[in-house]
Each structure stands twice: as C-alpha cells, then as structure tokens.
Amino acid sequence: MGQYQTDALVLGVKNWGEADKIITLLSRDYGKITATAFGCRRPKSPLAGALQMFNEVDIQLTKGNHLDTVRQASLKHVxxxxxxxxxxxxxxxxxxxxxxxxxxxxxxxxxxxxxxxxxxxxxxxxxxxxxxxxxxxxxxxxxxxxxxxxxxxxxxxxxxxxxxxxxxxxxxxxxxxxxxxxxxxxxxxxxxxxxxxxxxxxxxxxxxxxxxxxxxxxxxxxxxxxxxxxxxxxxxxxxxxxxxx
Structure with missing residues (x-):
C-alpha cells in the first residue's frame, strides 16, 4: 500500500490493545483519516508526544484496507x-x-x-x-x-x-x-x-x-x-x- 504525508489535526484518540491507539485526524487534503498508531502508548515511543488531542502534526501514513497506519509524526503546533x-x-x-x-x-x-x-x-x-x-x-x-x-x-x-x-x-x-x-x-x-x-x-x-x-x-x-x-x-x-x- 502507498505512503502519503500531510498536515493534520488530532481530533480523536482511543486506546487499542496493550500499547496502541486509534487516531482520528483531519487533513486539508484528505479530509477525515482514521489510523492505527502502533506502540504509541509506550513511554519511549516517538509518536507519543505528537499524537495528543488538538495537536497539529506533520504526519506520514501508510494506506490500509480498513485503517491507515501512522509511520511518523512530528509536532507543528501544541x-x-x-x-x-x-x-x-x-x-x-x-x-x-x-x-x-x-x-x-x-x-x-x-x-x-x-x-x-x-x-x-x-x-x-x-x-x-x-x-x-x-x-x-x-x-x-x-x-x-x-x-x-x-x-x-x-x-x-x-x-x-x-x-x-x-x-x-x-x-x-x-x-x-x-x-x-x-x-x-x-x-x-x-x-x-x-x-x-x-x-x-x-x-x-x-x-x-x-x-x-x-x-x-x-x-x-x-x-x-x-x-x-x-x-x-x-x-x-x-x-x-x-x-x-
């Protein structure tokens, strides 16, 4: 599946499994995006700080059949x-x-x-x-x-x-x-x-x-x-x- 990158606002965060989160994002270019952030709840995860409610992020994702997957995310605005x-x-x-x-x-x-x-x-x-x-x-x-x-x-x-x-x-x-x-x-x-x-x-x-x-x-x-x-x-x-x- 293809990768894509976009600026996005974090509008929803839900715990999933033992260490993961399901993230709801809003993007100018792609509209609403629902994605899985694997390992996001681990303290040392590079995604943990960025994927918080109301943050604006620069995010890279991989398209999936049902949910996309977050690969990288960096903060633009807190x-x-x-x-x-x-x-x-x-x-x-x-x-x-x-x-x-x-x-x-x-x-x-x-x-x-x-x-x-x-x-x-x-x-x-x-x-x-x-x-x-x-x-x-x-x-x-x-x-x-x-x-x-x-x-x-x-x-x-x-x-x-x-x-x-x-x-x-x-x-x-x-x-x-x-x-x-x-x-x-x-x-x-x-x-x-x-x-x-x-x-x-x-x-x-x-x-x-x-x-x-x-x-x-x-x-x-x-x-x-x-x-x-x-x-x-x-x-x-x-x-x-x-x-x-």
Whole structure:
C-alpha cells in the first residue's frame, strides 16, 4: 500500500490493545483519516508526544484496507490551553467530535481545517462555552448542514420579532404559519435570533466582549443540541465530559 504525508489535526484518540491507539485526524487534503498508531502508548515511543488531542502534526501514513497506519509524526503546533484547562478541553472535545462526525474521508476539508485552527487557538482567550457554541454553528454552515435562522422555512419570508423554530423542518417559522397540528415547535425569540447571528459572524481573530443572558445562552444550546440529536440519532458523547464541569 502507498505512503502519503500531510498536515493534520488530532481530533480523536482511543486506546487499542496493550500499547496502541486509534487516531482520528483531519487533513486539508484528505479530509477525515482514521489510523492505527502502533506502540504509541509506550513511554519511549516517538509518536507519543505528537499524537495528543488538538495537536497539529506533520504526519506520514501508510494506506490500509480498513485503517491507515501512522509511520511518523512530528509536532507543528501544541495548544497549551487545551491541554491544561479542563473547561477548554471539555468544550474543545465537543467541537472535535462534531467536526469528526461531519468530515468526510478522502475529501479535502481545507475550510474546516482552517476554521478549527482558529477555534482551538481562541479557547485560550474566550469563554470556552461561547467559543464551542459559535464554532458549532459556523461548522454547520460550511458543512452544508445549516439551519434557516433569518427566513421562515414555510414561506421564505424574513423573520422579524419573535417566532418559532422547528428542528425537524430545519429552521424558523413565522407565528402566522403555525398550524394547529404543530406540537414540537420551540420558542424563537428575537434575542435568540440576534445572538445566533452574532455567533455566525464571529471573527476568531478579534476579541469582542459578548453580552448574552443565561436564558438565551441555554436556548441557543438547546436548539443546537436538538438539531444534532435529530441529525445523528444519538447524543454527542462529549456532553458527558461537559456535564462534569
């Protein structure tokens, strides 16, 4: 099988066997890569330091029938905040899991790769909870899984003021478009719509202060998690990590 080399972000690490790991990577050129790192858990392994969550690495792999095999890996960038701050680590794991679920194997993912580099670096200077929420909404946008926040999914008219939101239909619904049989619509107040708009437009290189009420924050998280559950058919595993905070 052929060898190849690429820059990659480490998005997942799972112990396998007595001394090995299964690594999930995201590459600009090859998209999602799942590979085995043999002997990686041994203290003297040259792979041990590089193949840690959130690291950016220069990696050489061999193609396999089911899993590729890591041959060499050298560090390009270590995110210190993500390895020392428990809160940043937990919310970063949520972003990494979402990216892993949406990325495609064998398909270039340059936009997602560059976005994650910005996001992971921003965890050092931003509230991790807000950073993860903004990252998730933005990743959905350029992954083609975006929701309709500003226009009614039933009439295509612009939303003004308070409205409702349908996870199943993927967007906002004007009050006058609500039907008697609608039973699973969530409230979608104007403040929530404005907040989501701010998250979508967030420039990760700037550091503006966010002012948002706790209730709107919870509503935004509920909307996002409801959509992800509807899309994947199961809750995100990383939520258990966040619930420990």
């Amino acid at each position: 995110n210190r905040t993500m390895s020392t701050d428990f809160s940043a680590m937990a919310y970063g794991a949520f972003v990494a899991e979402l990216a892993t679920n949406l990325a495609v194997e064998g398909f270039p993912q340059a936009d997602m790769y560059d976005k994650l580099l910005e996001v992971f670096d921003a965890f050092g200077s931003r509230n991790p909870r807000i950073a993860a929420l903004a990252a998730a909404f933005q990743i959905l946008e350029f992954s083609g899984m975006q929701l309709s926040y500003e226009r009614c999914v039933r009439s295509n008219r612009e939303i003004q003021g308070d409205a409702f939101f349908s996870i199943q239909e993927g967007g906002a619904i004007l009050p006058e478009m609500v039907q008697p049989e609608d039973k699973e619509l969530a409230e979608y107040p104007e403040a929530l719509r404005v907040f989501i708009g701010q998250l979508l437009k967030l420039n990760w290189l700037d550091k503006p202060a966010f002012k948002v009420s706790g209730s709107i924050m919870v509503q935004a998280e509920s909307l996002l998690l409801g959509y992800l559950y509807n899309m994947f058919g199961k809750p995100m595993k990383s939520l258990k990590f966040i619930q420990q905070l």
